[in-house]
Amino acid sequence: MQKSLTRMSSSWIVIVIALAGLGFWLNYRTRGNQTVPSVSSEVQPVRAVAALGRIEPEGSVIKVSVVNAKDSRVDQLLVKQGDRVQAGQIIAILQGLDKQQAAVVEAERNVAVQQAKLAQTQAGSSTSSQRLAQQAAIRRLEAELRTELIEKQAAIRRQESELENARTTYQRFEKLYREGAVSALDLDNYRKTYETAETQLNTAQAQLANTAETLSAEIAQAQATLTNLSEVRPIDVKVPQSEVEYAVSQLQSAQAKLEDFYVRVPVAGRILNINTRIGEQVNADEGIVDLGQTDRMYVVAEVYETDVSRVQIGQRTTIVSENGGFTQKLQGTVEQIGLQIKKADVLSTDPAADSNARVVEARIRLDPQDSKQVDGLTYMQVRVNIHPDSVARTP
Structure with a gap:
């Protein structure tokens, strides 16, 4: 067992x-039948961030306008589309320049007059010749007033006589008209003669009153000047000094307003478009011209909010035209990433694309050689590939 x-x-x-x-x-x-994965097959390439975008000049497009666009019209346009301009260059002149130039000249003259008055006041007491001259001026004004009164009163008497004659004639013909002796046309002519004479009398009387008032005021002013021709006191200088200061401020204001008639560009660049023509009211929304700093071109890429975490400053990009506007591939570097999520502005040609997509704008600086290729293609739509694994080297 x-x-x-x-x-x-x-x-x-x-x-x-x-x-x-x-x-x-x-x-x-079993193990022998399995394929051992190579090291290279385990490393997957980093997927590029795709986005739609538009080409813009450095600093975006500047709409050059004026403060009071709705009240301004273009009188002269000194540039055309495509022209290059320097900072501060005058590109247009608004209507009304000649009137404002005249206002400046008038303000300059007023400053000179007020300064002369101040200098005269500061010179000290008046001389006897000044007093004599002022007395003579008063006598001249008084004589002129007497002469004007005599002439105007004589004219009034003539007009009164003519009016009386016209009234009598009109009344006589009015009676004849009622009797059927004259026509309505004849009566109307005499009525008009009567009314004209009445108007002329009123005008003559108004001229007499106006002349008397004007010359009387001049005489009063001249007498006041004669009274003030005495030794200068400190208080006497204050008034002419304030008049000078006011005149200077008015001149400065007129000069500032004159400058508003000259439309200048704020920065150097290129005229991209003319929005307001000669004789037209300045376009309140679009301004007079579109200006762009096209020496350095950018692409504004609209990155989906789901991809923005993969985009960083310094990453390299590849840009192609969305609709065949250019054939070459452009290269650039991400320079700025927006801080605000917004609705997409650039619309895709794909009918299935989401028109309400939420995006973040990333500004891409094009390489210099590529920037020159598209400096005349502002706002062209492009497709952008941002390469997260490629960061531009710092020079």
């Missing part, structure tokens, strides 16, 4: 060994 047990144990050992060998062989065969 012991021998029987020994034989059974030996059989189980053989079975276990055989099963272990079979398992080892199956495992080895």
Whole structure:
């Protein structure tokens, strides 16, 4: 019985060994049929960030306008589309320049007059010749007033006589008309003669009153000047001094208003478009011209908010035309990333695209050689690929 047990144990050992060998062989065969992945296949390329965008000059497009656009019209346009301009250059002149120039000249003359008066006051007491001259001026004005009164009164008397004659004639013909002796046309002519005479009398009387008032005021002013021709006191200088200061301020104001008639560009650049022509009212929304600093061109890419975390300043980009506006591929570098999420402005040509997509704007500075290729393509729509694994080297 012991021998029987020994034989059974030996059989189980053989079975276990055989099963272990079979398992080892199956495992080895399975592993041999599997492909061992290479190191290179495990490294996946970084996917580019795709976005739509538009080409813009440095600093975007500047709409050159004036403060009071609705009240201004262009008189002269000194540039045309495509012209290059320097900072501060005059590109247009508004209507009304000649009137404002005349206002400046008048203000300059007033300053000179007030300064002369101040100098005269500061010179000290008046001389006897000045007083004599002022007295003579008063006598001249009084004589002129007397002469004017005599002449105007004589004219009034003549007009009164003519009016009386016209009234009498008109009344006579009015009676004849009622009797049927004269026509309505004749009566109307005499009525007009009567009314004309009445108007002329009123005019003559008004001229008399106006002349008397004007010359009387001049005489009063001249007498006041004569009274003030005495030794100067400190208080006497204050009034002419304030008049000079006021005249100067008026001149400065007129000069500032004159400058408003000259439309200047704030920066150097290129005229991209003319929005207001000669004789037209300045376009309140578009201004007079569109100005761009086209020496350095940019692309404004609208990056989906889901991709913005993968975009960083310094990353390299590749740009192609959306609609075949240019054939070459442009290169650029991300220079600025917006801080605000907004609705997309650039619309895709894909009808399935989401027109309400939320995006962040990223400004891409084009490489100099590529910038020159598109300096005349402002606002052209492009497709942008931003390469997260490519960062421009700092020079």
